[in-house]
Amino acid sequence: MAVTIKDIAKVAGVSYATVSRALNDHPEINVITKEKIKEIAQQMGYTPNAVARGLVKKNTEMIALLIPDITNPFYPEVARGVEDYARENGYCVFLCNTNWDEENEQKYLTILKERRVDGIIIAPVSTDTIDYVSDSKLDIPVVYIGSRVDCNKSNYVVIDDFKAGYMATEYLMKLGHSNIAFIGGHDKSTSHIDRINGYKQALKENRLEADINSIKGYSFKKESGYGTFLKMVKNRKVPTAIVAENDIIALGIMEAAEKHGYDVPKDISIIGIDDIEFGSLPKINLTTVAQPKFDIGRKSADILLDLISGSADSKQIILEPFLIVRGTCGKY
Amino acid sequence: MAVTIKDIAKVAGVSYATVSRALNDHPEINVITKEKIKEIAQQMGYTPNAVARGLVKKNTEMIALLIPDITNPFYPEVARGVEDYARENGYCVFLCNTNWDEENEQKYLTILKERRVDGIIIAPVSTDTIDYVSDSKLDIPVVYIGSRVDCNKSNYVVIDDFKAGYMATEYLMKLGHSNIAFIGGHDKSTSHIDRINGYKQALKENRLEADINSIKGYSFKKESGYGTFLKMVKNRKVPTAIVAENDIIALGIMEAAEKHGYDVPKDISIIGIDDIEFGSLPKINLTTVAQPKFDIGRKSADILLDLISGSADSKQIILEPFLIVRGTCGKY
DNA sequence: CCTTTTTTCGTAAACGTTTTAAATTTTGAT
DNA sequence: ATCAAAATTTAAAACGTTTACGAAAAAAGG
Incomplete structure (x- = not known):
């Protein structure tokens, strides 16, 4: 009616x-x-009626944000950045959680194609879906966030993960540490690899040895950091400082360390990467290398809309990470 | 092509x-x-082509989630709940942040109407938009979350906020406290009022006196709790226990208390409401009355879809809060 | 084999817009 | 008053589906 x-x-x-x-x-x-x-x-x-208009104009002014899990403290700010920019420009955004499952990821892609979204921002969990996209069975502008995708003509916005790993390690060395371990999560993403390489490079420049403890499988749970640290004490190979691949892992490490009588930062220094919100709580006070999460979201939406309007070719944006010194690292 | x-x-x-x-x-x-x-x-x-189909079938299989800010730690889980249920049933969901602004709220409503979403889940910030909706200029099924909306034939899913306030206070009294204050945030929402009333009732039943310190204006920032506690010490009216209207305020109170030499829980007990994720960190370890956030989201989507399919009339769901005992409350 | 019923398929209208091309009106100058 | 040019409007097609209705074909019953 x-x-x-x-x-x-x-x-x-x-x-x-x-x-x-x-x-x-x-x-x-x-x-x-x-x-x-x-x-x-x-x-x-x-x-x-936007539906009718969409049909004739062949665009829907809708985009999608495809992420593993909005519940992961890294993503809400990113989402906020995306949505803000989208709304300012008349777009609405679908929130799509893949639950770290590549099958869900691809399912969602075909759903989004049916719905004729104008573009998609993806924080990919699987390289398979990257292939799927770049094989262009999908025929929709895509920009990736969180991990570099270096295939032909891809668009992404990431931080300089190498630099992040480097900065974290460098900071620890400046504090006098020479026995610095790296505890990481995923073993496939470019961000994982880059951060490790940054860590290695920093050590190498000071002729120090690397000690990389990666966690099998992919997990963003604290338990990962917790378990890995436990192994270290079991093997009596506890370093004086640890760079954690991300803040959640850092939290797990801190918990394990303190439970086993290590004082942070007196006995052991811990630095994270990401700067998730609760790291800033005084009781946690995690020193970390921060990502500009909001900007990542906003910038990716910016690029996507350019792509949609055809006013730009592919773009790769690498944002700068920055050190936030708080209380979990001490001099050695 | x-x-x-x-x-x-x-x-x-x-x-x-x-x-x-x-x-x-x-x-x-x-x-x-x-x-x-x-x-x-x-x-x-x-x-x-879902757009074309939507045009003729007069439904889009899209719903919207209209919340103040996905960045607020309360909402990601809710969002996850609605998205999960929606996806399972073939719906996509728009994420809409109003940034606590009622003007944005109403703007978004008209946008969503133009887009012909089939239904909307709203965590309302303003009673004005509730009026706007119930005056049915909007003509779309709506279910509210977070605060009761008791006008004609409205649908909502909330927790029993009265009970939450009551439970928190009761727990404190059981621990032996008799000087219990309440520090709150918003002064308009039903959840605020109900929690206070629950607090009052519990005290009344034990012939104790209420001490309500509400914060002017609306704020979900820690600073609210922090500032209010500071006033208490200034006025030399520090109680032995405090129920905070929500966990974020509780965190602010804790910070202020510890900064001023009060040990939690030895000198002062603090209990929150909501159970946001970082309350569970060992270093925080906040005792709280929990809301089933995921269920709130999921259930609200459930009701909304029923409403859309016409298979149900209006429904009011009141979920049960539950106590999570951690480490911020002690015996008196 | 004819009639009736049931399946299956085609025609055309409908959904609510935008847009092209053509028609009409207005304007301005002579 | 006349005519060309400019401004404004209209008619109709298009966007890609679904669906009511009727027609044809197939199956069933006698």
Whole structure:
């Protein structure tokens, strides 16, 4: 029963086309009839139908944000950045959680294609879906976040993960540490690899030896850091400092360390990467290398919209990480 | 250039209608031609156009989640709950942040109406938008979360906030406290009022006096709890226990207390409400009355979809809060 | 083999817009 | 008053589906 353009046309005594032009401020229309029509539309309580418009204009002004899990403290800020920029530009954004499952990831992609979203921002969990996208069975602009995707003409916005790993390690060395371990999570993502390489490089420049403890499988749970540290004490190979691949792992390490009588930062220094919100709580006070999460979201939406409007070719953005010194690292 | 039903029809040598029926497993079709058509569609790489379908079927299978800020640690789990249920039932969900602004809230509502979403889940910040909705200028099924909306025929899912306030206070009294204050946030929401009333009632039943310190304006920042506690020490009216309206405020109180030499829980007990994720960190270890956030999201989506399918009238769901005992409350 | 019922399929309209091309009106100058 | 040019409007097609209705074909019953 919603009032339509047809209805307005009847009341105003003009054709559909005129009404459409009036409501869209089309230049080819007499300003006085335009006002009259707008008035009538207002009175009749007209609400334009975006679905119909989408059908003829072949764009929906919808984008999607495809992430592993909004519950992971890294993503809400990213999402906020994306949504802010999208809304400012008239776009709505679908929130899509893949639950770290590549099958879900691909399922969602075909759903989004059916729905004719104009573009997608993906924090990919699987390289398979990257292939799927770049093989362009999907035919929708995509920008990746969180991990570099260096295949042909891909778009992404990431931080310089190498630098992040480097900075964390460098900071620890400046504090006097020479026995520095790295505890990581995933073993496939570029961010994982880059951070490790940054760590290695920093050590190498000071002729120190690397000690990398990666966790099998992919997990963002604290337990990962916790368990790995436990192994270290079992093997009597506890370093004086640890760079954790991310803050959640750092938290796990801290818990394990303190439970086993190690004082942080007196006995052991721990630095994370990411800067998730609860690291800033005074009781946690985690020293970390921060990612500009909000900016990552916002910038990725920016690029995506450019891509959609065709006003830009592929773009790779690498943002700068920055050190946040708090209380979990001490001098050696 | 996407392949359409028309194209398939041509190749298969049948009418549009037949193709449509085949692809939708319509009963009125020969199973063998159905298979043939599906085969062809597959081969041609057909992707149904949900926009066109939405136009004729007058539903979009899209819903929206309208919340103040996904960055607030309360909402990600809720969002996850609604998205999970929605996806399982073929719906996609728009993430809409209002940034605690009622103007944004209403703007978003008209946008969502234009887009013809089938339903909306709202965590309302303003009673004005509730009026706006119930005056049904909007003509879309709505379910509220977080605060009761007791106007005619509204749908909501909340926790029993009265009980939450009551339980928190009761627990403190059981520990021997008799000087118990309440520090709250918002002064308008039903959840705020109910929690206070629960607190009062519990005290009343034990003939104790209430001490309510509400924070002017609305804020979910820690600073609120922090500042209010500071006033207490200034006025030399520090109680032995405090129930905080929510966990974030509780955190602020804890910080202030410890900064001023009060040991938690030895000198002062603090209990929150909500159970946000970082309360569970060992270093924080906040005792709290929990809300089933995921269930709130999931259940609200459930109700909304029922509403959309017309298979149910209005529903008010009140979920049970539950006590999580950790380390911030001690015996007196 | 004819009639009736049941299956299956095709025609055409509908959903609510935008847009192209053509028709009409207005304007401005002579 | 006349005519060309500019401004405004209209008619109709298009976007890609679904669906009501009727027609044809197949199956069933006698």
